[in-house]
Amino acid sequence: MEVSEVAPAGSGPVNIPLCPGAVTSCCPLKRAWIYSGPEHTKRGVIRNCDRIDVRMFRFSLDRATDNPLPMNTMTAPPAPKGHFLLGHLPRMRNQPLEFMTECARLHGDFVHLRVANIDAYLLSHPDLVEEVLVTSNRNFIKPRLLREAGAVLGNGLLTSEGDFWLRQRRLMQPAFHRDRIASYGVTMVDLTREMLAGWHDGETMDIHEEMMRLTLGIVAKTLFGADVVQHAEDFGAALEVALQRFIERMGFMRLLDALPLPRNRRFKRAIGRLDEIIYGIIAERRENGDGSGDLLSLLLGAQDEDGSRMTDLQLRDEAITLFLAGHETTAIALSWTLYLLSLNPGAEARLVEELEEVLKGREPRMDDMATLQYTDRVVRESMRLFPPAWRVGREAAVDCEIGGYHIGAGAQLIMSQWVIQRDPRFFDDPEAFRPERWDDDLARRLPRFAYFPFGGGARRCIGDGFAMMEATLLLASIVQRFHLSLVPDQSIVPFPSITMRPKYGIRMTLKRR
Numbered sequence: 001m002e003v004s005e006v007a008p009a010g011s012g013p014v015n016i017p018l019c020p021g022a023v024t025s026c027c028p029l030k031r032a033w034i035y036s037g038p039e040h041t042k043r044g045v046i047r048n049c050d051r052i053d054v055r056m057f058r059f060s061l062d063r064a065t066d067n068p069l070p071m072n073t074m075t076a077p078p079a080p081k082g083h084f085l086l087g088h089l090p091r092m093r094n095q096p097l098e099f100m101t102e103c104a105r106l107h108g109d110f111v112h113l114r115v116a117n118i119d120a121y122l123l124s125h126p127d128l129v130e131e132v133l134v135t136s137n138r139n140f141i142k143p144r145l146l147r148e149a150g151a152v153l154g155n156g157l158l159t160s161e162g163d164f165w166l167r168q169r170r171l172m173q174p175a176f177h178r179d180r181i182a183s184y185g186v187t188m189v190d191l192t193r194e195m196l197a198g199w200h201d202g203e204t205m206d207i208h209e210e211m212m213r214l215t216l217g218i219v220a221k222t223l224f225g226a227d228v229v230q231h232a233e234d235f236g237a238a239l240e241v242a243l244q245r246f247i248e249r250m251g252f253m254r255l256l257d258a259l260p261l262p263r264n265r266r267f268k269r270a271i272g273r274l275d276e277i278i279y280g281i282i283a284e285r286r287e288n289g290d291g292s293g294d295l296l297s298l299l300l301g302a303q304d305e306d307g308s309r310m311t312d313l314q315l316r317d318e319a320i321t322l323f324l325a326g327h328e329t330t331a332i333a334l335s336w337t338l339y340l341l342s343l344n345p346g347a348e349a350r351l352v353e354e355l356e357e358v359l360k361g362r363e364p365r366m367d368d369m370a371t372l373q374y375t376d377r378v379v380r381e382s383m384r385l386f387p388p389a390w391r392v393g394r395e396a397a398v399d400c401e402i403g404g405y406h407i408g409a410g411a412q413l414i415m416s417q418w419v420i421q422r423d424p425r426f427f428d429d430p431e432a433f434r435p436e437r438w439d440d441d442l443a444r445r446l447p448r449f450a451y452f453p454f455g456g457g458a459r460r461c462i463g464d465g466f467a468m469m470e471a472t473l474l475l476a477s478i479v480q481r482f483h484l485s486l487v488p489d490q491s492i493v494p495f496p497s498i499t500m501r502p503k504y505g506i507r508m509t510l511k512r513r
């Protein structure tokens with residue numbers, strides 16, 4: 001079939017004769033119809049096609065193909081050049097931030113990647129993110145990479161799917177209710193005070209390590225009760241070893257997992273230790289009850305409509321998930337925030353001014369949150385530039401369509417906060433740290449997913465309110481008492497793995513105010 005047979009431009013609705021097996025489509029901007037023959041050998045573009053009736057076109061396509069798809073698009077999105085065998089794996093693995101930014105800026109909002117033998121798409125427009133996370137979310141499940149972390153996290157809230165996930169989310173939601181979170185504020189400030197009591201003028205420390213220790217203690221105490229705090233460090237260390245396997249290889253070398261290598265033995269030992277601690281805590285709590293309303297007691301007491309309760313295995317999976325998701329991300333947010341403040345003395349001065357004005361020397365409290373507006377903006381802006389979760393992934397569970405493109409079941413979709421939140425179409429001077437850009441309700445003026453550090457849709461972070469309160473109270477407590485400056489001659493590099501921590505930590509010198 002010749003392209004010229006297909007559509008006299010501007011002739012209104014036409015019935016298009018298609019040969020069996022042909023695929024025909026409209027480009028996403030609806031500026032051109034594209035025709036490919038059965039073996040994709042023929043391709044032609046008809047201009048001015050926006051005058052062709054799309055419904056009529058779909059109808060023809062459905063009738064003409066053996067395997068009709070309810071869509072009008074089969075064009076391939078642009079794809080950067082990759083290795084003949086590994087595709088884009090080397091760059092995705094070695095320089096994901098640079099590579100993804102380059103893909104988005106050079107090739108557009110919808111880019112086709114091949115990661116070894118896996119099809120992946122990088123979506124870099126807020127509307128596409130909304131389509132995946134909200135409008136068409138039923139077509140997607142969590143990505144392959146996260147499923148692999150299931151070896152550590154089990155079937156917890158982050159990794160579970162379907163009805164099981166929904167039931168668990170409903171059971172756990174009350175523990176993250178505003179009023180409940182408010183009661184955690186006191187613990188957050190208490191533990192920060194204890195940490196600051198150990199800080200000395202002129203001392204140098206890795207601020208990221210310090211933040212990890214603090215946030216781990218906070219999750220342990222607020223969500224699992226005082227009895228867990230004694231195990232927090234041990235637990236954190238085992239969790240780190242267990243996750244190292246995913247951090248190191250990002251899921252591409254599963255064959256090695258079965259071999260008796262030292263790192264596999266370390267992994268098994270770490271999982272064993274995690275289980276031992278968690279099951280110990282669960283058994284103790286089942287025996288002694290109470291827990292004064294922390295998350296663990298809520299989970300233990302939670303009943304489904306049919307009266308069933310969570311098994312120990314479910315409790316273990318949810319506990320490990322919350323430990324992991326609940327401490328590292330906030331620690332990372334705080335570490336990058338303190339780093340950015342040290343590079344931007346003007347922003348630090350304005351922050352100190354607000355703290356003096358609002359707090360007048362006393363410690364911050366939950367009810368200061370509404371008044372600590374600049375503090376809130378500092379945290380927001382820091383998470384824009386250095387999002388602790390730097391990408392959200394999904395896998396297509398079925399053949400579907402996104403942004404006018406056909407996505408085959410099994411394809412991986414990547415939506416990166418790092419890329420979109422630094423996009424000059426949405427943020428002026430995007431690389432600059434400017435907390436005041438959030439004045440005048442910028443958040444409301446932006447497209448919904450131009451800024452999405454906590455993801456969105458049904459799977460939005462359950463701990464977003466917890467994290468924002470924690471980051472604000474901790475930052476206020478620290479900056480109120482100490483000025484932190486960067487130790488010179490160190491390499492500060494974001495390390496994008498599951499989260500985006502500073503690769504070599506951030507060494508800072510303390511100066512009491």
Ligand code: HEM
Pocket residue numbers: 142157158159169219321322325326327329330333387388389392393452453454455456458459460461462463464466467
């Ligand atoms: C700055 C801190 C945090 C950031 C940036 C963050 C980011 C995220 C993101 C992007 C997701 C969505 C993942 C996806 O859609 O695939 C998520 C989910 C989740 N987060 Fe957070 N998070 C933070 C703090 C917390 C805290 C403090 C907790 C708990 C105490 C928590 C628990 C969870 C859980 C359980 C999920 C899975 C929710 C579900 O699928 O229903 N997060 N988080």
